[in-house]
Structures are given as structure tokens and as C-alpha cells.
Amino acid sequence: MKRQIPLMIVLILGLLFVAHVFIPNKLSSDYLDWFMKWMKVIGPFAIVLGVFSLVYVHYNKIKRKAPTWGYSIVTLTALVVTTAVGFIWGIQEGTPYMWIFKNFNVPLGATMFSLLAFYIASAAYKAFRARSIEATVLLVAAIIVMLGRVSIGQAITHWIPDITEWILNVPNLAAKRGIALGVGLGMTATSLKIMLGIERSYLGGKD
Amino acid sequence: METVTDKEEIEEIENRIALYSDYIEDKPEIVKKANQLKSDKERMKLLYKTHCTNIRSFKYYIRKTDGQGHFIDTPIYTAPNGEQYIFPKQNWFNNDEIITLIAVLLFAALVYFMIQAARKGKRLYIRPIAGIQEIDNAIGRATEMGRPILFVPGLSGISDVATLAGLAILSKVAKKAAEYDTRILVPCRDFIVLPIAQEIVKEAHYEAGRPDTYDKNSVFFITQAQFAFVAGVNGIMIREKTATNFYMGMFWAESLLMTETGSATGAIQIAGTDAVNQLPFFITTCDYTLIGEELYAASAYLSKQPLILGTLKAQDYMKLLIVVTVVLGTILSTVHLTFFMNWFPAK
Amino acid sequence: MTETIGIWIAAFLTLCMFSFLYKDNPFYKFAEHLFVGVSMGYYIPYTYYNAFIPYAYEPLFLKKEYILIIPFIIGFLYWFRFSSKYSWVSRYPIAFSMGMVGMGVPMNMHANVLVQMRTMMLPLNSINIILIFVGTISILLYFFFSKAHKGVYGKFTSIGVWFMMVGFGASFGYTVMARISLLIGRIQFLLGDWLGLIK
Amino acid sequence: MKFADRIQKVDRRIIYVILLLAVVLPLVFRLGFKTYTTTPVEDLYRHIDAAAGRDDMSILMDFTHDPGVLPELYPMDLAILRHCFERNIKVFTISFLPQGAAIIQMALSEVKEDYPNIEANVDYCNFGFKPWSLKLPIMLGMGDDIAEAVETNSEGLKLENLPIMQNMKNYDNIQVVVEISGSSMGQFWVTYARAKFGVDVAVGLTAVMAADVYPFLQTGQFIGSLGGLKGAAEYEQLVDIFAMNGEEFSKKKARNMSWVEAQYKELPELAQLYKYSKARIGMDAQAIVHVLIIIFIILGNIGYFLDKREQKKNM
Incomplete structure (x- = not known):
């Protein structure tokens, strides 16, 4: 009941989906239609998981007066205010909700990762070392690609963009294909293991 | 409800009734058949089914072109029974995917048995990895x-x-x-x-x-x-x-x-x-x-x-199989035998 | 007016984030926590209006397709995730949505393995195709763990390492590019939209 | 302190300031380098352009990206939309992230300002946000019937009643799906929509992912790709020199730098707006910073090798 039935559900639905791929019959497309229709109803409920665990973590922090609990108030307030604004004034263009998105979400999200530019610059100076022949090859290829993708490379000689294109289309292609085949097999294996009930960690819990 | 008394009006209505009965008389079998059915629902069902069959029926001809705007058409294909419309048959297996099925079955068996x-x-051998040292x-x-x-x-x-x-x-x-x-x-x-x-x-x-x-x-x-x-x-x-x-x-x-x-x-x-x-x-x-x-x-x-x-072992054997297949396929295609390559999907 | 206030707020938050470069500080922490809250708060109304209403509420309550009461209830079972005693109940909706992995098995094999294999079997009629062929095979054999890397075989697999290093180099160059682009975007905002230095 | 030590022990804040200057200066004092175009970008442009003026063909843009990658991807969003509106190509937009839906609205309203004749639900249709958990159902469902799979547009209107849908049934009416994202979402389209229904897929990616798609470009699983800010800059340029100047696309012309230069001189006013050349202006700063980073790598390694030699001597 706790574990066996969910695993059976995954197995049966999974096998039907495997069959669906190979059987171009009306029955098979009806099955897909049915599943989609139900999935569309179930899907939106999943958001509860995310919201709940976020609220739970921060609520606990505030309750226990954990270090930096004050910031948890910031998170929860932002959560409540944004949600409320969305429900009160709607979510179309020109509403306060979109204003929050434009002036809070966008700058915060975009700046978070732009910090990495600084880290890369300092790592370029302090940590990217040609420690071995392999690392040297890597760095040389990287330098060519970096030059080849900007106009300065073109200005020095048209060979640099040409070599860049060649690197991307030949050795890079071979490398990425070799790796992608491994990844493709890995993904297939993971799907198989989930379907056959060998891999169950997604169910969570101990029993 | 009002009763029509005007002579002209009566005539017009009668004309119209005559027109519609003619129309139904002349109509294809299917409308007559639908007419005989009792409930609206059944009638709609029958018509919808016919509609679905009709929109999925096709005529075929072959057009040969040189890619520069010149072309010749063959006459429309006619089946031996004189029918020009062809309705596709539902298959129980997608033959294009047979290689996928083989690969999946093989891999599934490998994963299952290796685990x-x-x-x-x-004892399953794994080569020593340099990093472990x-x-x-x-x-x-x-x-x-x-x-x-x-x-x-x-x-x-x-x-x-x-x-x-x-x-x-x-x-x-x-x-x-x-x-x-x-x-x-x-x-x-x-x-x-x-x-x-x-x-x-x-x-x-x-x-x-x-x-x-x-x-x-x-x-x-x-x-x-x-x-x-x-x-x-x-x-x-x-x-x-x-x-x-x-x-x-x-x-x-x-x-x-x-x-x-x-x-x-x-x-x-x-x-x-x-x-x-x-x-x-x-x-x-x-x-x-x-x-x-x-x-x-x-x-x-x-x-x-x-x-x-x-x-890991299952993937290993699958990789070996891929290498063997690809080497074989490449040798064949290099000597212009492309049948093997064509078994594999292109999209 | 709201436009201007908005830009000032955005600029302030951008600078808060940048202050992490100096060191971890309350401004950064404030911005970071604000971000988490706003993103999640953004999610809820959107899902409600664009998913729950058209897919769950309308068909069930307005179109009266009563059979959908079953998935509706299954969806509700997600809530049990947070009960320590009944959390197993939430496995039902998870299992239902996991059913689709079945499709992933043949589709992944098809798109990520077989199609790639077909392109690997091109006739070896140019130097580049030969290089790609040798590179891919040697990488596959490098990640083949059932045979030790010795002798000629070991030499061949080490070719794979060279190919990979060039490939990684390309990714490396591109990654550097990506990070810098993000910084450029932010500076364009600060200089252009906020201070009006670029037009 | 020895030279080797001195180069190795520079304070990181000095490096940060140098980097900042390398970004700010080229943005303020514009350099105006011209970019050159590459095959994957040209392929995508040509492919989209082939749907020009047809009312039974459209392109589907999937905006599954969040604000974190906007600087790289937003110029792409604008450039492709502008191309479509200029050349009368029908566009559908969708996003499987709620943030993406807001980005669609931002991009659409920004481009629409300049094209007053373009009408919602006639020339384009915004499907809006669809939850992540529904990506496969929708992707697969569109192979059969778009209106049935997507159901409503972003305003909650039923698709089947909209004018734009009159000649659109399924993937046969979609010239190309353009996935613009910072994740491997494009793979989903290839694995499911393309493998099953054969629809053409192209991607606009952050540069981080750009090198990984080459195997899929060779197989044709992606018919084109835009990689990072460079890809966006190239697309901006193609839209300017061909669509905005009313020229038919030709690869030869696109590669001929003097022809490109000449085209730039004839641009209509609309094409000279700052928002439509953001990626190209950014590429100036990008060029300077790349050179700076390369210098950093070389300097750092000189220090490293001098240090290593020193250690060997002392041993």
C-alpha cells in the first residue's frame, strides 16, 4: 500500500507509455489523451510542495530564532506581498504584480550570476594553470574560442574565427557526441530503473 | 403559434418543403441513413464518423521535378476497384521504430541482469581508474x-x-x-x-x-x-x-x-x-x-x-555494442552500402 | 513616476548584490532572501490563473466533467507530503506523474543514441569526418570500463582525452563569455536605464 | 618580493576594478565593431524567413528562461520577434516557467510599440505560462492539435476561436520551434516533439550551453542555434541588413563585410534604436574583456612557471 502500489502504478503506466511509442493506433493515442487530461488536473497541485517547504523552513528559523532569522522575515514578507498583489490586481501587463517582476525579480536574478564574471577574472589570474599537458590544450583551445567569438579575433586575422569554427565543428563535436552518447545511455538507464522499480529514491521516505 | 392564411405564403412554404425533401432524396446515402436514426445524438455520431473518414482519405499522384520549376505529373492513382480515394489503415506497430525497440529491449535486459x-x-571487472591512486x-x-x-x-x-x-x-x-x-x-x-x-x-x-x-x-x-x-x-x-x-x-x-x-x-x-x-x-x-x-x-x-x-556494466556493454555497430556501419557506408545506416532513424 | 521609482529600486538591489564582491554583508543577505521570497510569491498567482483555473477548475466545475474528480483528489494527495505519518500518501500523485518516464526510455534511445549513431556512420570521405569518427570512438572507449588501458588500446583511448580537452576548452571559452555577457547586461542597465549615460 | 611572487599576490579587488573598467569604458565610448555571422545563426534566420507572409505557417517561440539569463537571451527574444513582425511571420509564444511568461509580455510589448499594425491573436498569439509538469503533455499534444493541447492563450481565451488559429492545426503548420533557454529544454523538444512528429527545432542558448549542441546541429536535430550574446548580436545584424532593408537573405552577402558595412548606412530609423542593438554594443565590451582575461591567464601562468622553476632550483 505504501510502496508497492505506487511502484505498480509507475510500472503499468510506464509500460503503456513504452507501448504508446511503438503503436500508432487510435487506442494508444486515446490513452495519451486520457493521461494528459488527468495530468493537467494533477500538475498544478505540485506547486504546493515548493511553497510549503519554503514556508516551513523559514517559519522554523523564525520560531527557533536561528542565526540570521531576521532575513527569513524578509523572505516570508516578500512571498506574501507578491502573492497578494497578484491575486488582488491580477497578473496582466501593467499591474503592480508585473512592476514587482520587472523591478525586483529581474535585477536580483540577473545580478546574482553576473557576479561570476568577477570571479572568473580573478580565477583567470590566480587559478587557471597549465598544470598538465591536458590542461594546457584546454586553455589554448579556450583562448582561441574566446578570441574567435569577438570582433578583435576577426580583426587580427580571419584565420581565428575560421579555426574557432573548425574547433567547434570537429574536435568539439566529437567530444560532445562521445559524452552525449554516454549521457543518453545514462538517462535511458535511469528512466528504465525508475520504471522497473529498481530506483526508488524519488518516492522519498524510508518505508 | 400562428396559422398562416395568406395563399402566397402557404405556397412558398410548400415549395420550400418540396425543395428540402428533394435535397434529402438526392443526398448521399449517409444523410438518408442518418435520417432514419431515432435520436439526434446517434445521428451526430454517424455523421462525425463519416466526416473523420472523409478528411483522412486522400488521392495520390506523383510529381517529378528537376528542382528548377519543371515538372511532370502522373495521373491520379486508381485502385483496381475504381476507387480513387484511399483511406489509411491503422497499424499495430510503427515499423520505423523497430530498431529502437530492439535497442531498448537489449539495453533493458542488460541493465536488469547486470544489477x-x-x-x-x-565479480564484475572494472578497470583501475587513475584517479584512485x-x-x-x-x-x-x-x-x-x-x-x-x-x-x-x-x-x-x-x-x-x-x-x-x-x-x-x-x-x-x-x-x-x-x-x-x-x-x-x-x-x-x-x-x-x-x-x-x-x-x-x-x-x-x-x-x-x-x-x-x-x-x-x-x-x-x-x-x-x-x-x-x-x-x-x-x-x-x-x-x-x-x-x-x-x-x-x-x-x-x-x-x-x-x-x-x-x-x-x-x-x-x-x-x-x-x-x-x-x-x-x-x-x-x-x-x-x-x-x-x-x-x-x-x-x-x-x-x-x-x-x-x-x-555501469550495462552501459559499458551497450557502449561496446555501439562502437562495433558504428564501425561496421561506417565501413559499409564508405563502400557505398547504405542499407545498414538507413535502418537507423534520421530524425 | 512609478517607472522612475522602479528603476531606482532595481538599481539599489543590483548594487546590494554586487556588494558581495567586497564581502558577505547584510545588504547582500537582504537581497538574496528577498529574491527567494519574490520568486516564489510570483509563482503562486501564475499557477493559479494559468494552470489551476483552466485545467482543473473549469473542466470540473463549469463543464461538469465529473470523472475529473479522481485526478483532482489525487492532486490533493500532494498535501500529505508534510505529514510525518501519512507522507506515503503523497507518493500516489508522484507515481502517477512518474508514469511518463516510460516514454523516456524509447524516446531517449531514439533521439540521443540512435540518431547520433546514424550520423556517425557517414562515409569517411573527408578529413574532418575521419577526425570526428576517430574522436568519438576513442572517447567512447575511454569511458569503457571493462578493459584496462594498456598497450595500443591504451594509446588509442588517450586520443579521446585530447579530443575531450579541446571540447572542454571550447565550453570553457563559451562559459567565460556567458558570465561576462551577464555582467555587461547589468552594467548596461546601471549606466543606461539608471544613470542615462548610454543611449 | 620577487617578480613571480608579486604577480601571483595581487589583491583580487584590483582585478575586479580593472574588469569593471574594461566593461564600462567600451559601453560609454562606443567602438562600433561589426560582428560577423556564422552558419548556425544564418540557418535559423533563413528558416524563419521562409514562413514570411504565410498564414498557414508560424513559428513557436518557447521562452523557458528566467531573469537570471536575461542579458544574454533578451536581445535574442527581441531580435526574433522583430524579424517576425517586420516580415509578417505568425508567431506563437509559450513558456513553461512563470517568469518566462512575464518575459514574453515584456518582449512583446517592447517590440509591438514599433509595429502598430501587428494585432494580438491575429498576427501573433501568446499562449502564456503552462506549468513545468505539463511540458510533455503539451509538447506531444500539439502534434495532434495545437488548440486542444494548449487550450487557452495568456488572456484565458479559447484558442480555437482565435483568428490566427484558422489555418493552424498541428506541427505541420509550425515552421520551427525556437527554444530560448539557459537549460537543456531544447533536448526535450528534440527527444519528444521532433522524434515523434518531425517538427524542426532550433535553440537560442546561453553561451554556457552553446558548445554542447554541435552534435545535434550536425544531425539536423537542431536546424540552427544562437549561442549567447554573440548569437544574439549576429541575429540582430541579420535582421537589420536583410529584413529591415527589404533584402532577401543570401549567405554570400551576409559574409561580405563591405556589403554589410554598406547596408548599415542605409538602415531605417527604426533599426537604429538602442534596444535593437544592445547585443552588438555589448559585444564591444565583450571583445575588450576577452582580451583582458586572456592577458590574465597568460600573466598568471608566467608567475606559476617562474615559481615552479624557483622551487626546483631550491630543491
Whole structure:
């Protein structure tokens, strides 16, 4: 009941989906239609998981007066205010909700990762070392690609963009294909293991 | 309801009735048939079915062109019974996918049986991975210097294969460290990974016969926030002067920040991840890097966990099969025999 | 007016984030926590209006397709995730949505393995195709763990390492490019939209 | 302190300031480098352009990206939309992230300002946000019937009643799906929509992912790709020199730098707006910073090798 039935559900639905791929019959497309229709109803409920665990973590922090609990108030307030604004004034263009998105979400999200530019610059100076022949090859290829993708490379000689294109289309292609085949097999294996009930960690819990 | 009395009007209505009955008389069989049915619903059903058949029926002819606007058409194909419209038949199997079916069945069987074999404790050979030797050396170095070891089991959760592989390696590293009596620090980002890592390190100390040296606080949680976690790890590297840093598991954009600090403190750094986008950073900033599947192989080699080992072996044989097939296909296509290649899907 | 206030707020938050470069500080922490809250708060109304209403509420309550009461209830079972005693109940919706992995098995094999194999079998009639062929095979053999890397075989697999290093180099160059682009974007905002220095 | 030590021990804040200057200066004092175009970008442009003026063909843009990658991807969003509106190509937009839906609205309203004749639900249709958990159902469902799979547009209107849908049934009416994202979402389209229904897929990616798609470009699983800010800059340029100047696409012309230069001189006013050349202006700063980073790598390595030699001598 706790574990066996969910695993059976995954197995049966999974096998039907495997069959669906190979059987171009009306029955098979009806099955897909049915599943989609139900999935569309179930899907939106999943958001509860995310919201709940976020609220739970921060609520606990505030309750226990954990270090930096004050910031948890910031998170929860932002959560409540944004949600409320969305429900009160709607979510179309020109509403306060979109204003929050434009002036809070966008700058915060975009700046978070732009910090990495600084880290890369300092790592370029302090940590990217040609420690071995392999690392040297890597760095040389990287330098060519970096030059080849900007106009300065073109200005020095048209060979640099040409070599860049060649690197991307030949050795890079071979490398990425070799790796992608491994990844493709890995993904297939993971799907198989989930379907056959060998891999169950997604169910969570101990029993 | 009103009664029509005007003569002209009556005439017009009668005309109209006559027109519609003619219309129905003349109509194809299907309308008549529908007319005989009792309920509206059944009538609609029949008409809809016919509609579906009709829109899916086709006429065919072949047009040959030279690609420059000149073309010739054949007459429309007529079946022996004189019918020009052709209705496609429902198939029970998509013949284009037969190669996919074979590949899937083969692979499924390999995965299943290899995992079973590994569970039964069958000896499955895995080649020695160069990095494993390095792991031993690095632990030895920390012992000589009398400084602690840092082990980061990735930032991801337990459902990630890389995290599992990282934890399997942790168990061996912790055991070695316990034998040499060297301190090991394990910062975690995930709530679920934390207790598992604690258990693993504790177990390792027992196995090494030194339960007394196990310190519960050496495996600890820092924070969930990505960059703040890294700031915490960097603080540890600088304060504790760790001699060896291991990064085994799943890493994201923050990888670079940790390894830069590690390289500044002069630690030996060994990394292993299947995050392809972070690998270049690890290769240029670490002394040794386990690339992609090497991480799984190393953990299977060290831990012999059936799930990891069996999957690895199954993928291994599949890869061998791919190599053989591709070499064969290439030889054939190079001598202009393309039938083999054409069995494989192009889209 | 709201436009201007908005830009000033955005600029302030951008600078808060940048302050982490100096060191971890309350401004950064404030911005970081604010981000988490706003993103999640953003999610809820959107899902409600764009998913719950058209897919769950309308068909069930307005079109009266009563059979959908079953998935509706299954969806509700997600809530049990947070009960320590009944958390197993939430496995039912998870299992239901996991059913689709079945499709992933043949589709992944098809798109990520077989199609790639077909392109690998091109006739070897140019130097580049030969290079790609040798590179891919040697990488596949490098990640083949059932045979030790010795002798000629070992030499061949080490070719794979060279190919991979060039490939990683390309990714490395591109990653550097990506991070810098993000910074450029932010500076364009600060200089252009906020200070009006670029037009 | 020795030279080797001195180069190795520079304070990181000095490096940060140098980097900042390298970004700010080229943005303020514009350099005006011309970019050159590459095959994957040209392929995508040509492919989209082939749907010009047809009312039974459209392109589907999937905006599954969040604000974190906007600087790289937003210029792409604008450039492709502008191309479509200029050349009268029908566009559908969708996003499987709620943040993406807001980005669609931002991009649409920004481009629409300049094209007053373009009408919602006639020339384009915004499907809006559809939850992540529904990506496969919708992707597969569109192979059969778009209106049935997507159901409503972003305003909650039923698709089947909209004018734009009159000649659109399924993937046969979609010239190309353009996935613009910072994740491997494009793979989903290839694995499911393309493998099953054969629809053409192209991607606009952050540069981080750009090198990984080459195997899929060779197989044709992606018919084109835009990689990072460079890809966006190239697309901006193609839109300017061909669509805005009323020229038919030709690869030869696109590669001829003097022809390109000449085209730039004839641009209509609309094409000279700052928002439509953001990526190209950014590429100037990008060029300077790349050179700076390369210098950093070389300097750092010189220090490293001098240090290593020193250590050997002392041993």
C-alpha cells in the first residue's frame, strides 16, 4: 500500500507509455489523451510542495530564532506581498504584480550570476594553470574560442574565427557526441530503473 | 403559434418543403441513413464518423521535378476497384521504430541482469581508474603535513546519481583518513545528505577500528544558499589550512569559487563530477579530475554498490555494442552500402 | 513616476548584490532572501490563473466533467507530503506523474543514441569526418570500463582525452563569455536605464 | 618580493576594478565593431524567413528562461520577434516557467510599440505560462492539435476561436520551434516533439550551453542555434541588413563585410534604436574583456612557471 502500489502504478503506466511509442493506433493515442487530461488536473497541485517547504523552513528559523532569522522575515514578507498583489490586481501587463517582476525579480536574478564574471577574472589570474599537458590544450583551445567569438579575433586575422569554427565543428563535436552518447545511455538507464522499480529514491521516505 | 392564411405564403412554404425533401432524396446515402436514426445524438455520431473518414482519405499522384520549376505529373492513382480515394489503415506497430525497440529491449535486459548479477555478488571487472591512486596519495600527504582533509559531496540532493557516487567515495576516503588518524571535514548543503554523510563517516571510523576518533561535528550543515555555502567552505579552507580538498558530486556555477581559494591555500585538489559545464574549471584548477562517468566508475570500483556497479556494466556493454555497430556501419557506408545506416532513424 | 521609482529600486538591489564582491554583508543577505521570497510569491498567482483555473477548475466545475474528480483528489494527495505519518500518501500523485518516464526510455534511445549513431556512420570521405569518427570512438572507449588501458588500446583511448580537452576548452571559452555577457547586461542597465549615460 | 611572487599576490579587488573598467569604458565610448555571422545563426534566420507572409505557417517561440539569463537571451527574444513582425511571420509564444511568461509580455510589448499594425491573436498569439509538469503533455499534444493541447492563450481565451488559429492545426503548420533557454529544454523538444512528429527545432542558448549542441546541429536535430550574446548580436545584424532593408537573405552577402558595412548606412530609423542593438554594443565590451582575461591567464601562468622553476632550483 505504501510502496508497492505506487511502484505498480509507475510500472503499468510506464509500460503503456513504452507501448504508446511503438503503436500508432487510435487506442494508444486515446490513452495519451486520457493521461494528459488527468495530468493537467494533477500538475498544478505540485506547486504546493515548493511553497510549503519554503514556508516551513523559514517559519522554523523564525520560531527557533536561528542565526540570521531576521532575513527569513524578509523572505516570508516578500512571498506574501507578491502573492497578494497578484491575486488582488491580477497578473496582466501593467499591474503592480508585473512592476514587482520587472523591478525586483529581474535585477536580483540577473545580478546574482553576473557576479561570476568577477570571479572568473580573478580565477583567470590566480587559478587557471597549465598544470598538465591536458590542461594546457584546454586553455589554448579556450583562448582561441574566446578570441574567435569577438570582433578583435576577426580583426587580427580571419584565420581565428575560421579555426574557432573548425574547433567547434570537429574536435568539439566529437567530444560532445562521445559524452552525449554516454549521457543518453545514462538517462535511458535511469528512466528504465525508475520504471522497473529498481530506483526508488524519488518516492522519498524510508518505508 | 400562428396559422398562416395568406395563399402566397402557404405556397412558398410548400415549395420550400418540396425543395428540402428533394435535397434529402438526392443526398448521399449517409444523410438518408442518418435520417432514419431515432435520436439526434446517434445521428451526430454517424455523421462525425463519416466526416473523420472523409478528411483522412486522400488521392495520390506523383510529381517529378528537376528542382528548377519543371515538372511532370502522373495521373491520379486508381485502385483496381475504381476507387480513387484511399483511406489509411491503422497499424499495430510503427515499423520505423523497430530498431529502437530492439535497442531498448537489449539495453533493458542488460541493465536488469547486470544489477541482479551485482546484487548476487558476482565479480564484475572494472578497470583501475587513475584517479584512485591519486586519492590515496593525497590522503597520505595530508597525514604527513598534519592538516585536515576537506570533502565536499556536491551541492545537489540525494536523488542525483553524482551525489550517491560522491558519498560512496566519501566512505572510502573517510576510512583511509581514520586509519591514518587524519581529521576529515565534510560540509553539506542538503538536509537529507547531512545525516547520510554523518552515518558514513561514523561507519568508516568503526571499520577502521578507531571509533574514538569520530567527531560528530566534523560533518556539518552550512546553509542552503548556493553562494553563501561556498563562502562558508572557503572560510574553512583558510582557517583550517586543509591540505587536501575533495570535490565529489554535483556542482554548479559556484565550483570555480571553491577551487580558486583551494589553489591559493596550496592544497592538493581532487575533483569528480558529471556536470559537463563545470569540468573545464575543475581541470584547470585542480590537480586531478575524475571526468563524467569516471566518477561513477571510481565509486563502483571502491564501494561495489550493486546499483551503481550493475548500471555501469550495462552501459559499458551497450557502449561496446555501439562502437562495433558504428564501425561496421561506417565501413559499409564508405563502400557505398547504405542499407545498414538507413535502418537507423534520421530524425 | 512609478517607472522612475522602479528603476531606482532595481538599481539599489543590483548594487546590494554586487556588494558581495567586497564581502558577505547584510545588504547582500537582504537581497538574496528577498529574491527567494519574490520568486516564489510570483509563482503562486501564475499557477493559479494559468494552470489551476483552466485545467482543473473549469473542466470540473463549469463543464461538469465529473470523472475529473479522481485526478483532482489525487492532486490533493500532494498535501500529505508534510505529514510525518501519512507522507506515503503523497507518493500516489508522484507515481502517477512518474508514469511518463516510460516514454523516456524509447524516446531517449531514439533521439540521443540512435540518431547520433546514424550520423556517425557517414562515409569517411573527408578529413574532418575521419577526425570526428576517430574522436568519438576513442572517447567512447575511454569511458569503457571493462578493459584496462594498456598497450595500443591504451594509446588509442588517450586520443579521446585530447579530443575531450579541446571540447572542454571550447565550453570553457563559451562559459567565460556567458558570465561576462551577464555582467555587461547589468552594467548596461546601471549606466543606461539608471544613470542615462548610454543611449 | 620577487617578480613571480608579486604577480601571483595581487589583491583580487584590483582585478575586479580593472574588469569593471574594461566593461564600462567600451559601453560609454562606443567602438562600433561589426560582428560577423556564422552558419548556425544564418540557418535559423533563413528558416524563419521562409514562413514570411504565410498564414498557414508560424513559428513557436518557447521562452523557458528566467531573469537570471536575461542579458544574454533578451536581445535574442527581441531580435526574433522583430524579424517576425517586420516580415509578417505568425508567431506563437509559450513558456513553461512563470517568469518566462512575464518575459514574453515584456518582449512583446517592447517590440509591438514599433509595429502598430501587428494585432494580438491575429498576427501573433501568446499562449502564456503552462506549468513545468505539463511540458510533455503539451509538447506531444500539439502534434495532434495545437488548440486542444494548449487550450487557452495568456488572456484565458479559447484558442480555437482565435483568428490566427484558422489555418493552424498541428506541427505541420509550425515552421520551427525556437527554444530560448539557459537549460537543456531544447533536448526535450528534440527527444519528444521532433522524434515523434518531425517538427524542426532550433535553440537560442546561453553561451554556457552553446558548445554542447554541435552534435545535434550536425544531425539536423537542431536546424540552427544562437549561442549567447554573440548569437544574439549576429541575429540582430541579420535582421537589420536583410529584413529591415527589404533584402532577401543570401549567405554570400551576409559574409561580405563591405556589403554589410554598406547596408548599415542605409538602415531605417527604426533599426537604429538602442534596444535593437544592445547585443552588438555589448559585444564591444565583450571583445575588450576577452582580451583582458586572456592577458590574465597568460600573466598568471608566467608567475606559476617562474615559481615552479624557483622551487626546483631550491630543491
